[in-house]
Structure formats: structure tokens, C-alpha cells
Amino acid sequence: MIRDDTACPSCGKHNLALKYALNDQAYHTAKCRDCGFIFMHPYPSDAFLHDYYKTRSLYNSGNDASSYDRAVADRTALITGLLARGGTKPNGRSVDFGAGVGIAVAAQAALGFEALGIETNPQAQAAGHEAFGVDIRDLSLEEMPRDLSLFTLFEVLEHIKYPREFMAQVRTHMATSGAVAGSVPNYNSYARYLRGKDSNALYWPEHVNQFTRETLTQTLEGAGFEVVYVGFPPPYGVVIATGLRAWLRKVLPEGTIVCRVVAAITWIKKCLIYPLPNSFAEKTGLLGHGLVFVARVRA
Template sequence: MDDAATAVFVERVACISCGGGTLQEVCAGRFDEGAVERFIREDPWGEHPAPFLRGQRWSYVACQDCDMAFHRYVLAPDWSERLFSRWMSQEAIAAFEKTLKTPPNKFRKAGEHTAHVLRIEKLTRVLRGSQPTRVLDFGCGYGEFLSMCFLYGFDACGVDRSAAKRDNNTYSRVFAEIDDVAAMAPFHALTLFEVLEHLVEPQALMLRLRDLLATGGILVLETPDCSGVRKIETREEYARIHPLEHLNGFTPETLKGFAERLGFESITRPIACVTSDLDRVAKSLLHPLVTPTTRQYFRKR
């Protein structure tokens, strides 16, 4: 690939959730102008993408049939590979995550991982009987959730496309492709934490993963909540619907619809309180009842 080339994008002409073809543009622009240009320029990168994006257009659309929102234009496969191997280098990832991995954030994340483990253990008791809980974490990153699963005695493995993350993983059983874990199926639980927003063809991927999940198995989906995002002018809006990375903008309603179309039944997640503060216990009990979120649980029909 010519280092002086212009990035190639392909167009998604049908809804990624329902397959509808009636799409309305919500917002659009060019990668080399406005807030998007500024934020891309300020982000940490290995090989900087800006020279390859000059003159290229992004377009965020919404399906008129099911309200699912997503970016119409996505990087062609070879350019997507360049994004994850050269633009998002290990050094760039580390620089970005350094701002996030503060002690309070690490403490909060560990509590969230533990809560998911406790819920999955409860929800899979009848399905697995005396077997250890088998979990597949797709898009497992550095393996923090897998490590928590291991501490609780789960039989867990992960898949992640990023070589940088696989090579620097905290957990040994992480693979590059779905085919690498197919022989370990069926799994009792499947988790995708902040993964669906990155996928060019999320429905096709989920159909492959669904086949690896036991009937009655648990699916845990978590994405950024893009409710109300209609433009990219602030850093927060950019973070939620980043035109290069966050290709799909889920809301609580569209995430639920997406999973149900694939044969999953929405279920209420069990209460799991990982805290010594009584006020946080009360909040964890009430919050799911009054506020829909994009952290949802499903069961395979």
C-alpha cells in the first residue's frame, strides 16, 4: 500500500440491524475540516491517519424503519487493517489509555467485572449443572475480564483482533479468530464489552458467535449510549460516534432490537452489588429499574 495513498472507504447501503434501505443522514462532514479534523489531529496515533483522510467524507445516518444509527462510510478491509495495526499502534493505545487508567477508574472497572461474573454465575446455574462456567469474551482487549473470570473458577477464553492487545494480554487464552475457539463450544455465556460499535458487519459477526453459545446461554452486550447524539462538535460527541472507530451508534432501544432480531430474548440482569457503601447499594438497586442503559443481558432462545 502506497504511503502517499488516500484511504479507501466502502458504503453501507442497508441498515446494520433490520436490513432496511431507507436511511436519513443525521450529520456529515469531511475528515479534514471542523471539529473532527481537530480531534483526530489531537489524538495519539502511531502512523498519523490525517494525511490519508484529506478530502474524504463521513456521514452518520439513521434507519427510518428501526432508528438504528451508524456511519454510512467505513474503511475498506485493507485500510481497516492499517487502522488497527499502524495507526493504532501499541504506543498510541498506551498513550490514550494512560488518561483513563486512573486508580478510581481501575477500581470501578474491577467492580463492574466482578458484578458481571456474579450475574453470569447465577444465570447459568441450571444450564451448566456441575460444570464450570464456560465464557467467551469477544473483543477481550487486554484480558482484564477474563482474569476476573479465572479467579472465580470459570473456564474462560477470549478473541481479539488487535495484535498489540493479544501480545500484551494479562490472560493466556486469547486468540485472533473465532475459528480458534470453535472447538471449545458450546459456551454458557458470551460477552461483548464495547465491541459492537466498532464492527462493520455486526449482525454477521453475531450470527457466527450465536452458534457457539448453548441454547439458553447468556449474552451480555455493552456499548456507549449514543442517545441524542446528532452531531460531532464536542469531544464527548466525537468519542461516542468517532467516524473511524465507533461505526455504530446504539441506544438502549436499538441495542435491544438488534439482539432480539438475532434470536435472543431480553432478560432483566440480576442484582449484583460490589461495594461497601450503602448509598451505592441503593443506587445499584434502583438505577436499572428507572434508567434504560446500553448494558444489557439476553438469553439465547
């Protein structure tokens, strides 16, 4: 099927408002005046994106074992909470799409799923096999297993052209009681208000879609899912990064004192600074760093 990469990928209209000129001046962030969807205009070609992802460096390659253990524990806790919201029990087949080195795949396997990761980057596949012993393959969506109890995509949907069509294809692989869960950068994050085109939500050339709570909900519902939750559970809410803890670890020798100071700063941010802005983000959909979602297959 031939698509018009200059039209809105959600509704197909050309009634667009250009927002930001991106790092490559041939591309802009555009908002559809008809449906509100926000995206990179025009979409980059499939060939360009394929070559880019095959050769890019890994985000978390070279991490030590303890870093991986913490990441798996954090992802396990997040998935457990999302499953509880969606009423999904941790059994049956699961797929993590855009698996990277397999952190979410390892988390799903630990929860009891028959877990598979799908990832195009061969370095990531090898790293996942070595770090976790999990099954990660380069498969197309059509080759993906069916009757899935769980399909996850963390920080992936913003990379995929025509996300509603993609999620509609995913739905054909789901069990009738299945759930999808994941996360995307929030276009309405405070970082985007402060940094504009240099914010994470508009990261060039990877983030071809920019989601708000409303447009993410529209995308999932339009693909045949019932949205259970879209919000900002930690650490996806408001993030204030000063670099103070990293600076302390750099200038002071490792020991009890620096560990206690870092722990105190962490407690202050978690218990005193973050609750109010995160409550605001959860209520309004504004300022939070990333949107987390879970949805069920609609009967």
C-alpha cells in the first residue's frame, strides 16, 4: 500500500500546523488541525530509518551486571503494576517489541510469561542473550507469535511510522483477554516547553511521533483497544535533573559519607520535591517526562 508521508498519519488529512524546524531543516514537527496528532513532517523514508537503526550504538550496552539487575527489577515492578491495572495474569505468551538488550523480556520471563523479544539490532540481540539468556530475534510483525497474553513496547511507539495501523496489526496477534502496555515520551513535558526541538520528545531522527495523553488514547482506541490507564507512574513523572549526585560521586572519594549524602538528596527529591508536580502531571497530562499506558483488547 502506497502511503502519503506528507499527510497526517492518523487521519490522512493535510490540514497541518508546523511547530518546530528540526535539526535537519527539511523536517518539522507538525500538528494536525483536524485530529490533533503530532508527528515529524514529512516522515523519513523506511530505508533511511532501517539503515539508521541497524547501525546505531546501543543505549545501555556495556552496563555492569548490577546495573542490569536493577533495570530488570524496576521493569518487573512497572509491568506488575500495569498488569494489575489491566486485570491480566502473568502467564501465556508475551512479546516485547523493540527489546533492545532484553530488559523487559527478562522481566516478563521472571513473572512467568513465555517471553520473546523482537529487535533488529544484532548487537542488542547478542547482548541480551549474554546478559539474560533470553530469546531475542529479528522478526517482522507478521512473523510474531499469535494468541499473546501480553505485548509490550517501552519507548518504541514514538519510533514507528503510522502507529495506529501498527497497533491494529498487533491486535490481530493478541489473545481475546490480552493486554498491551508500554511508554512513550510526553510531548507536553516540561522539557519540551523549556528546550523545544532539543527536548527528548522531538529527538531527531528517531522520534517520528510525539504523543500527548489524548493522542495516545486516540491511537490505541482507534486500533481496537480499550484504554485502562495513561499516566505517569515513577520514574515517568516530572524529572528534575541537576547533576548534583553525579558531581558528588566524581569529586568526593567513595565511602560512607558520600553514599549518605547521595541517599539524602534522593530522599528529598522523592519525598519532598516530586509529589506535588507529579500529582499535577497525573491530573492534567502536563509536565511529566513520559506517558505509561496499559490497554485491553476490545471485545
